Amino acid sequence: MQKNSFHSLFFHKLKTDPIPDWSATLAYYFMLSIFPLLIFLLALIPYFHFDLDTIYSFINDYVPEGLDELFSTTILEVIREPQGGLVSFGVLATIWSASNGVNALIRAVNRSYNIEETRNFVKLRILSILLTIAMIAVIVVTLLMPVFGNVIIHALEEYFFLPHETAQILNKLRWIIGIGLMTFVLMVVYSIAPNVKLAFKQVIIGAVSATVSWQVISALFATYVSNFGNFTATYGSLGGVIILMLWFFLTGVSLVIGGEINATLYLQKQNRQRHRL
8 A cells, every 4th residue: 555655656746747857957057067077077187197098998988979079079188287277167167067956956856845945045055065066076986986996096005005905895896886975975965955854764765766777877878879879970060969968867867756756755754644643
């Protein structure tokens, strides 16, 4: 009975909530922030002495066809030597642009819970910026750990005196660490983004669902674009931008659906409590 009630409420919310619209809004703000983020990350690369061949290999192997040229054309301009000005600009532009996306996510989550936003603008913007920093960190770690994990762990050994045994364990678990960190950060986002008090245990299911769905969707989408999609022939030089927007849209869908799952569980619990009174 309880399971059917959850399914009924969840699918009702999927039909009535404008999930595609929310996801498209997130994709728009993610698109605005991706190039400042790219500039920021590329400006950091000379400080860590990454091998350029490794970077190009990462782009060719892990970025869908059509996006590789879009990203790689900007690399040579900024990774040859450290550029402190770009780092400063990238940090400020990325955080401000991406915080608008987190603001949109907060609004979507609030509507999922059927609650109004009563927090003041300053508090909400600070919250958005903090959540943005956390999400940028986890996305970077999730994407870089599988590829640059060896380099990062070696740097930790050399500069922070990480024990060799610990480094070997981290090297073996780097995939799990990335996924686990993403789940934890999404738990933080889902617990404090809505204008209602929530415990971690109330949002863990949605966080796990969003993490798993994002990983699966990203892998399937990359496979589709690389093997079946021919966006370049259709859109020409704009093909890479179209691909990026579609990926951001699917990312938004994963985040919104995770919030919908948590909201459904919350509303189901509220309904049960009202019926007991």
